[in-house]
Amino acid sequence: MxxxxxxxxxxxxxxxxxxxxxxxxxxxxxxxxxxxxxxxxxxxxxxxxxxxxxxxxxxxxxxxxxxxxxxxxxxxxxxxxxxxxxxxxxxxxxxxxxxxxxxxxxxxxxxxxxxxxxxxxxxILEEIDENENLLDQFPTVRENKYTAFVTVIRGCDKKCTYCIVPTTRGKERSRRIGDILREVQFLVEDGVKEIHLIGQNVTAYGKDLGDVKFWELLQAVASVPGVERIRFTTGHPRDLDEDTIKVMADLPQVCEALHLPIQAGSDKVLQAMDRGYTQKEYLQKIDLLKKYIPDIALSTDIIVGFPGETYEDYLETVKVIKEVEYDQVFAFKYSPRPGTPAADIPMTESPETISKWLNDLINIQKDITFKKNLSYEGKTVEVLIEEVNEEGKLTGRTRTNKLVHVDGPQEYVGYIVNVKIEKVNRFSLEGRINGGD
Missing domain, CATH: 3.40.50.12160 (Methylthiotransferase, N-terminal domain)
Structure with a gap:
């Protein structure tokens, strides 16, 4: 079967x-x-x-x-x-x-x-099944042997007007830290090197429990012998605090990469989305991240063409992109979701105009991404080799989540190695292990 x-x-x-x-x-x-x-x-x-x-x-x-x-x-x-x-x-x-x-x-x-x-x-249950944590007792079957997702929180308590997740995933429910650590221990024993903590709003972890904070979870996971790398996705800017950023900087296992969705640069649009922060407040979080983790690679989500968004609002988003210089941006045209408050708000721009805004934004970001990638040329970086691609090259990621293709023997798969970057592409890097020494 x-x-x-x-x-x-x-x-x-x-x-x-x-x-x-x-x-x-x-x-x-x-x-x-x-x-x-x-x-x-x-x-x-x-x-x-x-x-x-x-x-x-x-x-x-x-x-x-x-x-x-x-x-x-x-x-x-x-x-x-x-x-x-x-x-x-x-x-x-x-x-x-x-x-x-x-x-x-x-x-x-x-x-x-x-x-x-x-x-x-x-x-199709209307209420949360109180026994849903039984799911975590089953094993996972992963395509990637060396990196693994670990769910730490389910659901979301935010009320973003465009988002259906609170309806489809329910309120925030954090897993107990002991259960998470047991899963992490099992994964490490199975050969996993990189733990990726996930949730709809992972930085809100522990708020519903009342006795543990997200940064404490980071410390606990880092203390598990054999955990060589830690990442987490996705956090809401409102829940990312200075204590968490300090712990990110202090723990050698936590990678210098973070996905922090802004969604829009205009305060008017952010308010209409009910995001709970202004552009200035978001950028203050970015400044804190760069202060404590100077080499951090940042990525974000952006919605273009939210109802009521004008060209001037759109330019505020472009301004943020240029100021932050994200390594990667996931940008999409606004898509009304049935059952969300924003679905009843009429669109103010034509689909053709929104498509042009989106394409222009993507092209701006492509140039920024390439510029960021160029800074790696000639440098030696740590890469976790995850697999051999169809062309016979080793493939892995840097701590800053850059995709790297490497010439080298298959015996390196599953190991973290030093790679000298010799060629830079728009969306990937190429190099040799130990600079070919």
Whole structure:
């Protein structure tokens, strides 16, 4: 028996898929190299923007074909889109056998049995399942042997007017620090070198528990023998404080890279988004980061064309990009999400204008990214070698999250090595181990 999982969306969805793969492994399933070989197909969905919604329906239309050769094959839809619009998906794709949401993934064994018996297995919980932490007791099946996601908090308490996540993922629920450390210990024993702590709002970790702070979690994870690198994603600027930044600077395991979404540069737009900070307050956090961690590489999310945004507002976003000089920017056109406050606000600019703004912004950032990459030329940097690519080169990432392709023997896979950068590309670096010595 084989399974195939198609994942859309963020690191949380990726980690959920790894957990689902672990559940299926405990049930005796093996991964299929191709969906056409699978006995179970799961589509783990995203609902942050409209485009992933369309991709999900397109994928389901393709996967439907498996029913001709394998009428008993099970097709399931899960994740954020399933949580928000599961019954609607079932109406559009009645051949689906399973639909379940984000808080009951641990019910997969029972849902699978129900679907196998010929019934539609549909379970979309309106309330948080108090036993959802049972999911963390299952193993993860990871494509990357040396880096691993560890979920530390689920849900989000922020009320950003464009965002559906509080609806699809629920309120913030932090995992107990002891459970997290046990998972980290297991991963290290399994050969993992880099721990990536994740959550919808990871820097809010511990606020619902009342007795632990995020920076204390960083210290605790760093104290686990064998943890060589730590990253975390995604934090809200409001919850990133100076204590956390100081600990980031003090712990050698914490990498000099941070994703800190600003979403927009205009105070008017930030207020309409209910982000809870001004441009000045955000930039003060950036200044603190650069003060304590001078070599930090920064990335961000940006929404272009939010309802009410004018060209002058857009220019404020461009101003921030130029001032901060992010290493990477994830920029998207605003996409109204059903059920969010912003969905009822009329758009003020044409789609063509917004597309032009977005393209101009991306081109500005491309030049900044290339400029940042050029600063690595001739330098020797630490790289965790994660795999061998199709061209036979070793591939890994620097502490600042730069993708590096390296000439060297396969024996280096899984090790942190010093690499001298000899060639700089727009989105990657190339070099030789130990400068070729």
């Amino acid at each position: 084989k399974y195939y999982i198609r994942t859309f969306g963020c690191q949380m969805n990726v980690n959920d898929s790894e957990k689902m793969a672990g559940i299926l492994k405990t049930l005796g399933y093996e991964p299929a190299q191709d969906w056409k070989e699978a006995d179970v197909i799961l589509v783990n969905t995203c609902s942050v923007r409209e485009k992933p919604d369309q991709k999900v329906l397109s994928a389901l239309g393709e996967f439907k074909k498996i029913k001709k050769d394998k009428p008993n094959a099970i097709i399931g839809v899960c994740g954020c889109l399933a949580q928000r619009a599961g019954y609607e998906i079932l109406q559009k794709a009645p051949f689906i056998d399973m639909v379940f949401g984000t808080t009951n993934i641990h019910h997969l064994p029972q849902l699978l049995e129900e679907a196998k018996s010929g019934n539609k297995a549909v379970e």
